Structures are given as structure tokens and as C-alpha cells.
Amino acid sequence: MEEQTKYLLNENDIPRAWYNINADSPVAPEAVLNPMTNEPVTPDFLSVLFPMGLIEQEVSMDRYIDIPEEVREAYKLWRPTPLIRARRLEKALGTPAHIYFKYEGVSPSGSHKSNTAIAQAYYNKIAGTKAMTTETGAGQWGSALSMACQFYDMPLEVYMVRVSYDQKPYRRFLMETYGAEVNASPSPKTHYGQKLLAEDANNPGSLGIAISEAVEMAASSNGGKKYGLGSVLHHVLLHQSVIGEEALKQMDMANEYPDVVIGCVGGGSNFAGIAFPFLRENLKNGQRTRLLAVEPDAAPSLTRGIYAFDYGDTACSAPICKMYTLGADFMPASIHSGGLRYHGMAPTLSSLYAQGLVEAVAVSQTKVFEAAVLFARTEGLLPAPESSHAILAAINEALEAKKTGEKKVILFNLSGHGHFDLSSYNKYLTGQMEDYALPDEAVKNIRQHIPAIKENALV
């Protein structure tokens, strides 16, 4: 019999509901706090930034939330995504393990971000939103929301971290091709940007700053504009659950079940997307799959951060969440995985990690690129540096299985392609890449960057 490589589903297998882990989590989610009062936020406060459809999802305890038919129609442009057995990588490693990956890079914008971008644009559209704002680091999220806003005929303002704006013009051109307005952040368009530029005209920007600007533009628009976030928030993680739901069906087609499910984590959404449906099977149906989150050692919020209430942005204007954090003013080193350079971690994922239901590991970027090149040379696909964190962890699991002889089944999420990251590959191939592990001294000092609000006293 022929060896099967790809496991494909048809359009009617696109999930009809998103899965909400909060319905099954042993610990109820913590309240989100208003940054001006430190008290739990009200829907009224959130509605300045988000349409009610998304706010309801943010706090919902329903296990399943129906995916609107219009969103499923748009998903059909690329979903269901393939599950692929990495047979060539297995052979190169000489491992008895079976390595599968879910490939989200087939989406038009090149990553899993489209799964939530379409949903967010849709809920904004039906709520009457006239225009949207957002931030982007490496550009994956900005590209995805640019496409989605174009589909629903809403103008989009993107605040793009200046260093990426300058170094990644292709990502900017892609957003502009989709019709978005892209601003280098900090930008003279916002009060916060003006303040920062007055202090330093060459401020290179950060994701936290860009979030602050996008939030300011929405909050000060008198309802004319709403804001979209590409990770961290619960409704974003919820939308990504289509990844894991499809993967469950596809692993079944392959007659296997994963011993370990792996994803990279920046804000946490692609990992949550693939892992939470498998966590449901652990919690409800007696499965015992390990769930492994992989973060860069330059921004190790899960493995070295503190579990506390903290701001989501640098200007301290975004809601306060309980999460693993390195401090809202933490500036991660300039690693090439721009999508993982964030000080915090999704509160939902943070809670599950604190409960011991999820594992985490931090890895260095030269090892990540070594894994990425091996993957490209065996499987052909060029992975995003972010996603390559998951590849490295999968390879390490497979090499461990080689030592023990275990026929382990490994599943990881290849959350995006690296077509816009080739200058990073060039740096790696020409020996110009460095590692940036966080010094112990910096870790010791994190607590002083965490806001002194009463809930943090309990931590």
C-alpha cells in the first residue's frame, strides 16, 4: 500500500463551532481590570474598543460557539488546512517517532492569523463598525486583518513597529495591496506617538507601543473606529480552535493519536488553537496528550516570567489581565521571530499553565533556525521563524524517541510560512545570527515592573 503524506478534509468538514476551553477549565478565568480604576471592566468599557459580539465571546462560558455561515464561507478560501506527515524529516532524523504537522501557512495572508481576522472583521461589520485600527509587529497579523477588512469593505489603519516597517517593506506592501493604511509606530498620528517621538525621533518602536497607538485611535474616535487584537484575548484564542478541531479529525484519518502537541507561543493564540481541543480530550475523555508551548529564550514569559496582573500595552491604556508577564515595559531583544516578542501571555493559557495542564520550554534562535533549515531541506516548505520554534521542539521530541526507541506520535502546528523572513535565513546561513537569552539579573528585576494593584499582592 502507498504511504500517505497528506490528510485533507473537505469544506463541509470546516468546524461549525469554536471550542471554548473556559467551559472545561478546572479554574474559572480571572477578571479583566479597567486600567484606570483597577476594578473589573464592564462591557461598556470594552465596547469602546470591541463590538458586542466579541465581548460576549470574551466572557462566554458556553462550551461551543457557532461559527457564522459568512465566516465559514470566507474560511473556505483556505480551510480546512492540510495535516501532513513529515516522512522526509523523520527519515533524516532516523527516528521511530511519527511527526505530523498542521499547516496554517496555506492561508492567503500566510498564517493562522486569518482565522481570527475574518471573525473579528465580521463581528465588527454586523455591529456597524465603520473602520478598524490595529498594530502589527512582524506583519502576520496586520496582513491578515488587512485582507479581512478588505473583504468586509472597512478601512483599516495599521500601526507597524517602526523597525519592522523599515526592515520588512514586503509585509507593508502586502498590507497596502490589501488596501490598508500602514503607519510606522511610533507615529505622529497619535498623542502617545507624538510624545515618544518628541523624546526620541528615532524611537524604533515596540509591539506594546503600537498597541497603545491603535487603542488610542479607536478609543478617541467617538465610536467611529474599533480596535482588533491578533492574540492574547480569549476571543482570539477561541477563533483559533478550528485548527485543533480539524487536526483531531485528521489524526483520526491517520489512525493515530498524538502523545504530544506542540506550538510556539508569543501571545499564545496559535498554540491554544491546536492544543485546546486536545486538552478537552484530556479533561473530558481520558486522553493523556502532553501539550507543549515553545517560547523564545529572549522573551520567556511562561518559563521565567511572573504570574500577575499586568497591562497589555506600554502606555498602560489597555485592559489589565492576570497573565505570565515579563513586565509591560519589557523590551525583548531584536530576535527574528517578531511575532513572539511580547512581554505577556494570553490569560487563558497562563491559567492553564499555572494549573499544570500545559508544559513550556524556552529555546534559542540559532537552534530554531538550524531546525528551520533542516525542515526546509527535507519537507520543502519554508517555515516562519516563529513556527520554527515548534519544529525545533518536535525534532527534540523525535530525537528523544530515537534514544528510547519509543514510537511516539508528535503533532505540531506550522503556523505560517517564512517567505517574508528570508533575510533572517540569510543571516543564519552566513553565520551572522546571535542568541539573546535573558540574563538572570533581568529576571530578578521583573517584579518591580509589575503594577502594584491589590490582586498582585495575592500572587
Add this chain to the structure above:
Amino acid sequence: MEEQTKYLLNENDIPRAWYNINADSPVAPEAVLNPMTNEPVTPDFLSVLFPMGLIEQEVSMDRYIDIPEEVREAYKLWRPTPLIRARRLEKALGTPAHIYFKYEGVSPSGSHKSNTAIAQAYYNKIAGTKAMTTETGAGQWGSALSMACQFYDMPLEVYMVRVSYDQKPYRRFLMETYGAEVNASPSPKTHYGQKLLAEDANNPGSLGIAISEAVEMAASSNGGKKYGLGSVLHHVLLHQSVIGEEALKQMDMANEYPDVVIGCVGGGSNFAGIAFPFLRENLKNGQRTRLLAVEPDAAPSLTRGIYAFDYGDTACSAPICKMYTLGADFMPASIHSGGLRYHGMAPTLSSLYAQGLVEAVAVSQTKVFEAAVLFARTEGLLPAPESSHAILAAINEALEAKKTGEKKVILFNLSGHGHFDLSSYNKYLTGQMEDYALPDEAVKNIRQHIPAIKENALV
């Protein structure tokens, strides 16, 4: 009932044979001539450049040629490719036409070129070839062969047109990530390159020059290296027939049959790939599908060239073929569709065009980019500029159907993605793009650039 968008096949639907149009063409193929003698080439002459497996395919009159199982295994990494109904584009145009496209951009290297790259590397490998050489213009072919040679553990030397080498570093980095050695052409590594650089150290290069260098390196290697070509030759077109064979099955799944099949043409391989299986149905099974080749008005070999014997390269060292040509020393303007900047057209396709079995049209690049942006904004996928020639023609057919009210079924080949072409999109969006139609005077002078060999006297 839900509207279907994508038509997917499973791995066991990957064709088991390539389709050879020469078996069904009403006119036998013309001889290929030795550039040193102007006499028909012998297999011995060709075997300096190519392994016997490919030479046999070049001259075969068998209707079907089995695809080796090892090649089908590698195809499984991305094949079968999806057939997608462009429902959002249809709506934007307000056309009664149904528009389908076959999406070859899902291949790891980003285009249809992988279909023949894998086959060529395979036949070289089993013939004992130790290393390969090739040229690349925009980089799609070079990327594909770099990946394929890595799969079969053969070193590859790529000669990349210098202007692309400088302007498209990402394509170069991709080839290097796949393990290839990439040289700017003209290069000091070859005698021909040395000669050109001595005349002009800033020679920007051309595809014809790069072919000459890659051919020289193989021909002078005493059998150590063979040469691979990404289009034009018959075996290359043959390998691309998997596109059309799959599309036939997928149109059947959609319960439709195309009135017109469209592809862009540079050397002719992606168009041949989608069109020839439909041409077989015209010739053998009474179908009447129009087959429309779309070329850039800056390199209009079919619509404005001469049907004559001509060299395939600039140094006049490659075999002489009867084809539509603008002259081997023709320098196309610097349009952004690098893959279509070639002076000639595949002999097999040229013959079918001369017989009136295929139509052709030339279009301008600003119109092409207008179509590309509309496509990206409706369907999400960012098309390669080359492939966007086909999109423009499909849109024109759909608008024509809108006028007449005809429920026409249109199928085009989206041969690759445009992720490495975003600087061209930026030029278009910022109004910096020009058109380069060939002046009538230049067309009149083409004949004087055609070699004076006896067969040309008959033209």
C-alpha cells in the same frame, strides 16, 4: 445547499502518467538542430546536457509516460493542487461567468516549476548525475530545482540574471536555504561570462546569457554535471501535464466543463500543463474548449514574433528549435514578470499555435497589475505577476460574458504566488509602473536576428 469553493483531490488522484501531446498533434514535431552543424541533433549530443531518461521523453511519441513512484511520492508534498472557484471575484465583476482557477502556488517553491524540477532531478539521480547546473530569471525555476536537487542530494549551481540577483535577494536566499550555490550572471566562473564582463563589467545579464553559462558549465564538465531547463523543452511541458489532468477531474467534480482555458506564457510550460490535456479532449473527444495563451506585450513572441529555427540562448550554444521567436539576441524590456522575459516559445506550443489549435493575446503590465490587485482584494491570494497575465485575460473573458449574458465557464492557471514580487506591487500602487509595448520598428527588424540556416528559407 452550501456553495462549494474548493475542489480537492486525494493523493491517490495524483496522475500516474504524464500526457504527451505529440502523440495526438496533427503535425509531427520538427527536428531539433545541433547549433554547431545546423543538422538534426543526435542523442549523443543531447546526452552531454541531459540524462537519457529525459532525452527519451523529449522525442517520445507515446501518448502516456508513467510517472515514477518516487516522483509521485515527492509530488505528494503539495499535489494534487486545489481547483478553486473565484466566487468573490465573480461577484465583484458582476458577471454571469463561472471563474475557476487551478492554484499551483501551494508548491513549496511557490509555483508549478516544482512539477518538472522533481522529475528532472529524479531522472538525473538515477542516471548517476553527480551535480546539476541551471539558470534562473525571476527565481521561480531556480528555487524549484534547488529544492529538488536537495531532495536527491545533488549539488546545484544556479546562474541568476544579475539584475534579479541584486533586486530579488529573497529569491536568492531561498535557493541558498535549499542548499544551492547561486552566482550572479554573467559570472567570472564561465568563459562566456568572463568575455561579457570584460566588455562591460556592469552587464545586467539576461535569461539567454544565464542559459549560456549554465550550459557551458555542464558541457565542459566531462559528464560530471548535467543541465536542467525550466521551460521550452518538450519534456518540461510533458511534466506539467499533471496540472491539466487534475483540473479535468476537478472540473468534473464541479459538474462543469470549461469553455476557455487560460494560462500565461513565457517559455510556455505552465500554459501547456493546464491546456494540453484539454486539447486532447478537443482532438479526441469532440470538446471545443478555447485555449488562450497570454503573453506580455514587451515579449510578444506568439503574437508578433516569427515562426523560425532559432537558438535557445544568447551564446548560440544551445540546440536550435523551430519556434515563435523575437530573435535570440532580443532583450525584452525590464517588465516585472521576469519569468515571461524570453525571446522564444516552446516548439511544441509554437507548432500547435501555428496550426490554429491555440489562441494568443498580448497584454500590458499596468493592466496586469490592476487585475492582480483586484484578485488579491477579492480572493485573498497574492498572485505572481506572471500568473496575473492569466487573471487579466480571465477577467476580460468574464466581462465579455457580462455584456453578452453568457454563462461562460472560464478556467485559468494561477501558476504561482507573488510573495517575492511585492516591490512590483508597491511600484504599481504608487503609480511608478510603466508599459513597454514593442515598437513596430523593432518587430520589422526581427528577421535579421534569426539565423540564416536552410530550414528558415522555407518559412
